[in-house]
Amino acid sequence: xxxxxxxxxxxxxxxxxxxxxxxxxxxxxxxxxxxxxxxxxxxxxxxxxxxxxxxxxxxxxxxxxxxxxxxxxxxxxxxxxxxxxxxxxxxxxxxxxxxxxxxxxxxxxxxxxxxxxxxxxxxxxxxxxxxxxxxxxxxxxxxxxxxxxxxxxxxxxxxxxxxxxxxxxxxxxxxxxxxxxxxxxxxxxxxxxxxxxxxxxxxxxxxxxxxxxxxxxxxxxxxxxxxxxxxxxxxxxxxxxxxxxxxxxxxxxxxxxxxxxxxxxxxxxxxxxxxxxxxxxxxxxxxxxxxxxxxxxxxxxxxxxxxxxxxxxxxxxxxxxxxxxxxxxxxxxxxxxxxxxxxxxxxxxxxxxxxxxxxxxxxxxxxxxxxxxxxxxxxxxxxxxxxxxxxxxxxxxxxxxxxxxxxxxxxxxxxxxxxxxxxxxxxxxxxxxxxxxxxxxxxxxxxxxxxxxxxxxxxxxxxxxxxxxxxxxxxxxxxxxxxxxxxxxxxxxxxxxxxxxxxxxxxxxxxxxxxxxxxxxxxxxxxxxxxxxxxxxxxxxxxxxxxxxxxxxxxxxxxxxxxxxxxxxxxxxxxxxxxxxxxxxxxxxxxxxx
Ligand code: GLU
Numbered sequence: 056x057x058x059x060x061x062x063x064x065x066x067x068x069x070x071x072x073x074x075x076x077x078x079x080x081x082x083x084x085x086x087x088x089x090x091x092x093x094x095x096x097x098x099x100x101x102x103x104x105x106x107x108x109x110x111x112x113x114x115x116x117x118x119x120x121x122x123x124x125x126x127x128x129x130x131x132x133x134x135x136x137x138x139x140x141x142x143x144x145x146x147x148x149x150x151x152x153x154x155x156x157x158x159x160x161x162x163x164x165x166x167x168x169x170x171x172x173x174x175x176x177x178x179x180x181x182x183x184x185x186x187x188x189x190x191x192x193x194x195x196x197x198x199x200x201x202x203x204x205x206x207x208x209x210x211x212x213x214x215x216x217x218x219x220x221x222x223x224x225x226x227x228x229x230x231x232x233x234x235x236x237x238x239x240x241x242x243x244x245x246x247x248x249x250x251x252x253x254x255x256x257x258x259x260x261x262x263x264x265x266x267x268x269x270x271x272x273x274x275x276x277x278x279x280x281x282x283x284x285x286x287x288x289x290x291x292x293x294x295x296x297x298x299x300x301x302x303x304x305x306x307x308x309x310x311x312x313x314x315x316x317x318x319x320x321x322x323x324x325x326x327x328x329x330x331x332x333x334x335x336x337x338x339x340x341x342x343x344x345x346x347x348x349x350x351x352x353x354x355x356x357x358x359x360x361x362x363x364x365x366x367x368x369x370x371x372x373x374x375x376x377x378x379x380x381x382x383x384x385x386x387x388x389x390x391x392x393x394x395x396x397x398x399x400x401x402x403x404x405x406x407x408x409x410x411x412x413x414x415x416x417x418x419x420x421x422x423x424x425x426x427x428x429x430x431x432x433x434x435x436x437x438x439x440x441x442x443x444x445x446x447x448x449x450x451x452x453x454x455x456x457x458x459x460x461x462x463x464x465x466x467x468x469x470x471x472x473x474x475x476x477x478x479x480x481x482x483x484x485x486x487x488x489x490x491x492x493x494x495x496x497x498x499x500x501x502x503x504x505x506x507x508x509x510x511x512x513x514x515x516x517x518x519x520x521x522x523x524x525x526x527x528x529x530x531x532x533x534x535x536x537x538x539x540x541x542x543x544x545x546x547x548x549x550x551x552x553x554x555x556x557x558x559x560x561x562x563x564x565x566x567x568x569x570x571x572x573x574x575x576x577x578x579x580x581x582x583x584x585x586x587x588x589x590x591x592x593x594x595x596x597x598x599x600x601x602x603x604x605x606x607x608x609x610x611x612x613x614x615x616x617x618x619x620x621x622x623x624x625x626x627x628x629x630x631x632x633x634x635x636x637x638x639x640x641x642x643x644x645x646x647x648x649x
Contacts (some may be wrong), residue, residue: 057138057643058082059150059229060122060246061211061220064237064267068120073109075239075246076122078293080105081301081441082152082242083126083643086137090148093117096215098148100137118267119218121211121240123150126643129158130175140179142186143170146215147193149185151178152242153207153227161203177206185212194264197221201262207398209257211240222263228396228424231255231263231270233283238265243394244286244420245293245439252288255281256422284422292438300636302442302530306622307489309447310482313615315436316451317478320458340367342412344376344403345391348445348525352452353391354518355614356460359453362611363460363474373399374649376406384411389459392416393440393448395423398649404428417455419448433459442637444530446622449522450485450615454478457612477609481616487606488619495603495620498585499627502556508533509547509557509582510621511540511573513566519614520560523621530636531629540566540573551580558624560617561588561595564610574598587617 058079062071072089087108088100099112105124123138130136139148155161158177161184166172170183184200185193193214201208207226213219222229222240232239232247232254239247244254255270257263263272263281272281298304341360343353350372357368371379373390376399388407392400395418404425407414416429419437426432435451457478464471502508508527512520517539524537538547540559551557557577561570575598577584586599589607596602603624605616629636 057123057125057152058242058246059138059152059209059211059240060242061120061150061213061222061240061265062237063119063218063220063265064234065118066237068117069112069115071239071250072120072122073105073112074249075241076105076124078246078248079124079242080638081443081643082124084124084638085127085132086134087122087124088137088139089115089120089122090139090141090150090213091115091117091120092148092213092215092217094216096141096146096148096213098139098141100139101134102132102137119213119220121148121150121213121220128154129177136174136176138176138178140174140176140182142182144186147182147185147189147212148214149178149182149210149212151181152209153225155180155204155206155208157205180204181208181210182212193217193219193221194262197223198262201225209242218266220265222257222261222265224257224261225259226398226401226424229257230422231257231265231281233270237267238270240265244288245441248286248288248290248293252286254284254286254422256284256427257281258427259424286421288438293441300442300626302444302446302626302636305440305442305447306619306626308438309450309619310486310489312437312447312451313454313485314482316454317458317481319434319436320455340369340386342386342388343368343370343391344373344388344400344407345370346373346397346399348449348522349391349393349400349452351518351522351525352449352456353389354521355453355515356389356456358515358518359456359460359611363464363466365465371403373397373403376403382407382410382412386412387415388412389415389417390425390429391418391452392425393419393435393437393445393452395420395425397425401425401428402649417452419451443639443642444526444625444636449618453615474609474611477612481608481612484606484608484612484616485619488616488623491604491620492623495623496627498601498603499624499631502527502533502624502628503531503631505554505556506534507550507555508535509543509551509555510535510537510560511543511557512537512560513540513570513573514562514564515611515614516560516562516566516617519617519621520558522618523558523560523625526622526625527628529642530625530639531632531634532640533628533632540570543573544576548580551577551582553581553583556583556585558621559584559586559599561586561592562610562613562617563589563592563607564613571595571598587620
């Protein structure tokens with residue numbers, strides 16, 4: 056996965072490309088490069104971060120160009136493997152996000168035809184194919200080149216002496232930023248917010264030609280007018296706003312984004328709105344498919360829907376979904392993906408559609424591939440999430456699931472009213488967790504010295520244990536495991552001891568007594584025990600070595616306050632260990648390969 060950008064207008068392309076690339080580093084950052092086209096083509100690339108490239112890159116004159124920040128899939132990060140990739144004549148340059156499956160075969164063919172390759176990437180075949188097919192029109196050459204290619208791509212091609220950028224996409228996102236006498240291209244909207252809020256999302260298979268005054272898009276061979284969308288995100292939303300890391304900023308944005316998401320949907324919890332998202336057939340049972348943090352939100356959704364609606368819910372990992380044969384066309388399916396571009400989630404979605412399921416997407420990105428594939432899309436209102444570790448997107452996914460559950464609830468009206476009231480109070484409750492930040496920091500100091508940590512929970516806090524462990528491992532590199540509390544005795548007990556702390560997530564629900572028993576068992580094994588418990592829970596205070604208190608909420612909402620506390624715990628632990636929190640090693644924000 057990587058980020059690609061393009062600019063064409065009256066201004067110098069160099070600084071605009073570098074600025075846009077900076078905003079895409081969350082998609083990958085092992086190397087980067089730019090190509091600027093004037094009368095000739097000038098390329099500068101290296102295995103460095105964008106900041107460094109901006110410092111050392113020469114002036115590169117020209118008002119059209121392309122850029123790339125890479126997360127290598129084929130060929131190690133190196134100056135020669137960095138994009139843009141050029142053809143033999145040195146006149147055509149290409150940036151690519153995706154994977155070309157048949158690149159070895161194409162490489163052999165093109166080599167036999169006289170092309171010489173310099174990199175180990177799959178991408179380089181594209182620039183040579185364009186060269187091969189070029190007969191006066193860059194657009195036609197790109198189209199012919201892509202006809203040979205099997206794989207996923209978002210590409211931008213540029214040619215010396217030709218004032219146009221040619222764009223195309225298949226299974227990787229690409230958006231055109233529209234402005235006056237200049238146009239932009241990027242993998243994702245945050246890259247464009249400094250320049251424009253008018254965007255056109257390219258669709259699967261589109262090929263476009265972008266000049267400074269014109270955007271031409273061809274879809275299935277026919278010219279179409281790309282629908283322009285107005286992006287409501289502000290440029291500050293994609294900046295750090297005084298916080299040391301995007302992750303901390305995004306954790307702190309949670310009261311606001313919860314409010315924004317609820318504001319969008321909570322008044323819609325009326326019978327008519329219910330049927331907009333859920334059909335009567337769905338009430339027989341539901342399937343939720345997701346990956347990573349979204350999968351944990353989906354698991355929490357299972358408990359929420361089970362309790363509030365009283366329907367059986369099956370939750371599957373999107374990456375495993377391909378291996379199940381028995382999918383009922385009658386099943387209502389929800390696919391959760393923050394970016395709307397997660398390859399595994401999209402693949403699952405396509406399969407669900409093929410068998411005739413009605414698919415609802417829950418996503419944060421308007422116009423994303425998921426939103427276009429789904430029968431219906433429910434947007435979370437998290438704003439751009441830049442930090443690789445998902446935080447605010449998780450809590451707003453939960454908000455949508457609460458709303459969904461409430462809007463088709465089978466519990467009595469008094470319970471619905473009290474849950475609705477509880478939801479409205481959540482921004483304030485989350486703020487209280489954030490206000491307790493200094494206390495949480497103290498526990499992080501301790502955890503930062505550990506190498507193995509277990510997180511345990513029961514019922515609706517089991518997914519919270521999984522999410523707490525995921526947050527800790529991905530940003531602090533401490534080995535962490537999330538477990539259903541009752542499962543520890545089926546194996547992991549063997550690992551407990553003085554150097555293996557356990558974080559126990561305790562809510563005042565039907566799992567409470569069993570959690571107390573588990574805590575006692577763990578203490579007996581000599582593991583230090585940190586409990587996450589409601590304020591005023593004196594019993595847990597007695598039993599645990601230390602307690603992080605969270606405000607009291609209806610237990611069904613406990614995943615929200617508990618997860619926010621665990622996000623802070625992971626953040627400060629990683630900070631203490633001096634980790635690159637926003638860009639953890641080997642990870643990228645939206646996972647566009649299977
Ligand atoms: N496959 C290309 C490379 O390795 C692009 C990387 C990507 O988009 O993830 O250079």
